[in-house]
Each structure stands twice: as structure tokens, then as C-alpha cells.
Amino acid sequence: MDQLHIRGRVPGLGKVVPDSELRGLDSVEDRDVELWIADGVVVEGPLPDAVTVADGGWIVPGLVDAHNHVGIAPGMGVTIEQARAFAAADARAGALLIREVGSPVDTHPLDGDPGGPVLVRAGRHIARRKRYLRDYGVELEHPDALAAEVRTQARAGDGWVKLVGDWIDRDIGDLAPLWTDDQLVAAVAAAHDEGARITAHIFGTDALHGAIAAGVDCIEHGTGLTDDLIEQLATKRIALVPTMIQVENFPSIAEGADRFPTYAAHMRALHAGAPAVFAAAVEAGVQVFAGTDAGGFVEHGRIVDEVAALAGLGWGATGALAAATVAARRWLSAGRCEVGDRADLLVLAADPRIDIAALRAPVAVVCGGVVL
Numbered sequence: 001m002d003q004l005h006i007r008g009r010v011p012g013l014g015k016v017v018p019d020s021e022l023r024g025l026d027s028v029e030d031r032d033v034e035l036w037i038a039d040g041v042v043v044e045g046p047l048p049d050a051v052t053v054a055d056g057g058w059i060v061p062g063l064v065d066a067h068n069h070v071g072i073a074p075g076m077g078v079t080i081e082q083a084r085a086f087a088a089a090d091a092r093a094g095a096l097l098i099r100e101v102g103s104p105v106d107t108h109p110l111d112g113d114p115g116g117p118v119l120v121r122a123g124r125h126i127a128r129r130k131r132y133l134r135d136y137g138v139e140l141e142h143p144d145a146l147a148a149e150v151r152t153q154a155r156a157g158d159g160w161v162k163l164v165g166d167w168i169d170r171d172i173g174d175l176a177p178l179w180t181d182d183q184l185v186a187a188v189a190a191a192h193d194e195g196a197r198i199t200a201h202i203f204g205t206d207a208l209h210g211a212i213a214a215g216v217d218c219i220e221h222g223t224g225l226t227d228d229l230i231e232q233l234a235t236k237r238i239a240l241v242p243t244m245i246q247v248e249n250f251p252s253i254a255e256g257a258d259r260f261p262t263y264a265a266h267m268r269a270l271h272a273g274a275p276a277v278f279a280a281a282v283e284a285g286v287q288v289f290a291g292t293d294a295g296g297f298v299e300h301g302r303i304v305d306e307v308a309a310l311a312g313l314g315w316g317a318t319g320a321l322a323a324a325t326v327a328a329r330r331w332l333s334a335g336r337c338e339v340g341d342r343a344d345l346l347v348l349a350a351d352p353r354i355d356i357a358a359l360r361a362p363v364a365v366v367c368g369g370v371v372l
């Protein structure tokens with residue numbers, strides 16, 4: 001593996017990280033940095049044999065895709081080689097840390113691939129029979145088995161567990177919660193007892209009450225959030241990964257559900273309300289992170305589309321950049337290119353705070369010390 005040398009400017013993102021936790025490429029104000037990389041990690045320099053990858057330009061930590069499914073593709077049956085190709089596509093687009101929130105395939109064989117992104121996994125989705133996309137997750141016959149399954153998936157993952165919180169109930173013809181409040185309380189307790197965090201896929205409003213009251217750590221999608229629930233996310237420090245480019249697919253999901261007109265209308269209404277809901281969450285100070293939901297309807301390699309969408313939520317490109325870099329990395333306890341950290345970074349030709357599109361054509365993507 002080559003020894004690398006990179007010099008450039010780090011964009012200040014304001015007080016995204018508390019002063020006591022500032023490290024690596026975290027930066028309140030703009031500053032110049034010089035990085036030396038050996039064996040895939042940032043080291044003290046200088047290294048006389050290092051190859052200079054970039055001298056000048058803007059340096060940001062590798063992007064974080066906080067909602068991605070490397071092991072899922074339309075039609076299912078993803079092999080580990082396909083999963084490896086999806087991970088590579090995401091990494092080339094700049095997503096060098098992926099929170100994989102549910103995969104039918106165990107993607108652990110990808111760990112340690114040179115030039116592969118870091119994966120933080122949630123095991124398999126936990127759903128009920130006929131209450132989620134078939135074969136994606138574990139489909140429980142008896143919902144009281146939820147807490148026990150949470151323990152199983154916590155042990156299969158890397159610190160996260162993922163529940164399907166609501167889905168269409170075909171008997172009702174609308175979105176409906178999968179679990180009772182008591183089942184959710186037991187699930188959260190089981191996850192935390194295993195040392196894992198727990199997140200819930202939720203589109204509508206009904207399922208949010210129980211999940212937030214139970215104290216889940218994160219909500220995926222969250223299109224049904226109300227002002228009151230947003231306030232609770234902010235005070236309880238529950239994160240939100242809105243998957244904005246996935247929500248763009250809600251009208252086509254509704255289109256395909258004409259046998260369930262109430263559900264279809266509900267999905268259209270959630271789609272229409274989503275930009276205001278997500279902007280209100282940002283305004284209220286909820287921790288919001290970038291996640292593409294790549295794997296099902298969304299192609300891999302689209303992290304920058306999600307970051308660009310987030311930039312429209314009132315905090316601008318600077319807020320969106322933090323949500324996809326230092327803030328998300330701190331949330332996931334991941335490195336930010338301090339000495340000793342994995343070398344995951346992007347070098348950009350222009351300041352991404354002025355034009356977020358600078359992320360689309362990096363001068364260099366350095367993934368685990370490999371220039372992609």
C-alpha cells in the first residue's frame with residue numbers, strides 16, 4: 001500500500017461537535033492541514049517516500065451514508081460479490097462509511113477489503129409475517145418474540161438493530177404499526193442490554209408515538225413526524241435519517257397500490273408534507289443525517305444526491321455537509337482522520353459549502369488509504 005501525502009484546506013462547519021470532542025478533520029473554522037498516510041491510516045509525518053495525492057483543494061472526511069442496504073437489490077438474491085460491487089459503487093461516490101440498516105445477506109466478508117468502505121451493520125430487518133417486503137427481514141409469527149429477536153440481531157450486527165415500525169396492513173388498507181407499546185419497550189431494553197442501538201423504519205404518524213416513547217435511538221424516514229414528536233426527538237436526542245431521495249419514490253409506491261386507496265392517498269400526503277417536516281426537524285435541532293436507502297428502489301452510489309437534498313432544509317450546504325461528515329461520524333463513533341484513524345477522506349476542487357456539487361467530482365477519494 002502506497003504512502004500518501006495530502007495538503008489542503010478543511011472547511012469550518014461551525015460548532016457541530018462540542019469543543020471537548022473536536023478531533024481530526026473536525027473544524028469550527030477554515031484551516032490548512034497536511035496529512036500523511038501509511039498502511040491505510042493517518043500517521044505522523046513527514047514520510048520521505050510518500051506520494052503526494054493532492055496539494056491544495058478542500059479536504060473533508062469520507063461521506064457517511066447512514067441508511068444503505070449493500071446486501072439488497074431489486075429481485076433479491078444478492079450474492080456477496082454483488083454486495084461487494086454495490087459497496088464499491090457507494091465508495092466511488094464518496095460514501096466511505098455505511099450504516100447498513102438491514103440486509104438478508106451477511107456482508108461481513110466485505111470487511112477488510114482494501115479500498116472498501118467501513119460497514120456498520122444492523123443485522124436483518126425485524127418485521128412480522130406479511131408486514132414488510134417479503135424475504136428482506138426476519139418475519140416473526142408472534143410479535144411477542146420481538147425482544148428475543150432483537151437480541152439475536154444485535155449479536156449478528158455491529159452495534160445496531162433495525163425494526164420495521166410500520167407498513168401497510170392489507171386488512172386495514174393503510175399503514176399501521178407492527179408492534180404494541182409494550183413490545184417496543186421490551187425491544188429497546190433488549191437492544192440496549194446487548195450494547196446495541198435500535199432504529200425503526202416508520203413512514204406514518206401512528207407508529208412514531210410508541211417508538212419514541214420507548215426510546216429508540218433513531219427513526220428512519222420519519223415522514224409522519226408532527227411538531228410535537230419532532231420536539232421529543234430533539235429533547236430525547238433521537239436521530240432522524242430522512243432518506244429524502246427515497247421519499248421521492250412515495251408517489252410511485254402509491255401508484256402501484258391502487259387496490260388500497262387509503263394507503264395510496266396516505267403515501268401521497270406523506271410525500272407532499274415531507275420537505276416541511278424535515279425542515280422543521282432541522283429547525284428544532286434534531287440530529288439529522290444523510291442516508292440514501294440504496295438497495296431497493298434507490299440505486300447505489302447516490303450519496304451526493306441525498307446530501308444535495310438535505311442542503312435544501314434550511315441549514316444550507318454547510319449543515320448538509322456536517323450531516324454527512326463530521327456529525328454523522330461522531331454519532332457513529334467513527335474516525336475523522338486523526339493520527340491513528342483509518343484514512344477516509346475526499347479532496348475537492350471547490351468549497352462544498354459554496355457549491356455542494358463540488359462533492360460530485362472529487363479530485364481524490366481516499367478510502368482506507370487507497371486512492372479510488
Ligand SMILES: [Zn+2]
Nearest residue numbers: 067069101293
Ligand atoms: Zn431502508
